[in-house]
Amino acid sequence: MISCRAIVPAELERVTAWIVSEPVGWIPADRYLAELAENMYRPEWTWIAEVGDRVVGRALWWGPRDSAYPVALDCLDVDPAVGERATVAAELIRAGLAGFPQPVQYAIKAAGGWRDDPATSAAVGWRRAAAHAAGLTREVERLQFEWVPADGVPAATGVLRFAEASDEEFLAVFARIAEGSLDAHTRASLAAKGVDATARGEMDFYLGAPGRREWWRLAYTGEGEVAGMAIPSATPYSVNVGYLGVIPEFRGRGYVDEVLAEITRIHAAGGASRITATTDVGNAPMAAAFRRAGYRNTEIRINLSNDLNS
Structure with missing residues (x-):
């Protein structure tokens, strides 16, 4: 027995x-x-x-x-x-x-x-x-990535300008980025809760994470339009990429590389010896962006949960 x-x-x-x-x-x-x-x-x-x-x-x-x-x-x-x-x-x-x-x-x-x-x-x-x-029974397979200083710190190109912003401004951009997202968690949340609750839930998650709120940046084009955002964050074990995205009308222009580079620069400037990141196996564009930025795939994570309405 x-x-x-x-x-x-x-x-x-x-x-x-x-x-x-x-x-x-x-x-x-x-x-x-x-x-x-x-x-x-x-x-x-x-x-x-x-x-x-x-x-x-x-x-x-x-x-x-x-x-x-x-x-x-x-x-x-x-x-x-x-x-x-x-x-x-x-x-x-x-x-x-x-x-x-x-x-x-x-x-x-x-x-x-x-x-x-x-x-x-x-x-x-x-x-x-x-x-x-x-x-x-809710299953998502994810790729774990890692960056170390030997992988190189990307130089700022000036293609996008990055600046701090209010919680209200970030919340609005969370909602925009959720549109057409390839992230399984975001897609499930949109279907179950709608865009406003999804944006609020994602923002609250990062506000509660060990990372610092002052790291957060909105990304602006040369014309001053909001193109996306960069949220460097952390876990109890290391700093991480956290959340990044480009709003729908600016996708396909390579801006994701600029946003990821900004996150890497912020953590590198803070003395990070290691930056971790994850993305769904099904989010091929994001995985490709990590690889272009020098992040290396270190493992696969098969995530299983009972959060069927998230």
């Missing part, structure tokens, strides 16, 4: 002793303990599956240090000796979800071309099946 439950603090060693042997991203003991000290992992968010007194699976949920509930499943693994790993993993996810009233996300991290490698494909496959079975 397999049972699933959250641990108590005295059981931390039972969790940290776990090693994932498959070729997918996972959380090692040192990182888990470091972020446990920061309140981003917690015993009550750390779930194990047991057979008798033997741990046969674990699910590590993560959240911001001041959050009442977790927002992401960071690491999921089940001992292959139990047989049907996806079934046990689904039970682990369901057990956690029962106590979480807000939508969550599970990102399976793998190397590019994971479908062509049998071991990686299998590792992704049973985890993906478990997530779907547990209700994390």
Whole structure:
């Protein structure tokens, strides 16, 4: 009989002793303990599956240090000796979800071309099946990119002018950029909530992110027309590209390269040793822009969530 439950603090060693042997991203003991000290992992968010007194699976949920509930499943693994790993993993996810009233996300991290490698494909496959079975059925595959100083800081060309602006001005541009977006999250939100709520939700997300509001810039043409915006931002781990876009009537002119370059310059000027970025696999133009700017694809993330109305 397999049972699933959250641990108590005295059981931390039972969790940290776990090693994932498959070729997918996972959380090692040192990182888990470091972020446990920061309140981003917690015993009550750390779930194990047991057979008798033997741990046969674990699910590590993560959240911001001041959050009442977790927002992401960071690491999921089940001992292959139990047989049907996806079934046990689904039970682990369901057990956690029962106590979480807000939508969550599970990102399976793998190397590019994971479908062509049998071991990686299998590792992704049973985890993906478990997530779907547990209700994390909204799926988007995303490309993770990275820039480091050796990749070069782009020079300003003067094609666009960048300036700070008010929240009201940014909100209006968020709404314009949402039109015709190739981003899966934005498209789903537009269908469910409409443009105004989508713009407000995206802006509120970045206002609440660890990045600084004073980094934000609107992009203007030489004639003074608003062409788009650049929002350098951050996660708890590094600065990132955050949000960028060009409004519909100015698309197709190469302005996305100028906007991305401005974000890179802002972070580089702040001494960034690493800038991360993500985009959907289906957003080929944005992926191409990252590559032109010297950003390198470091991994694939299969994002699964139960936020079906976002």
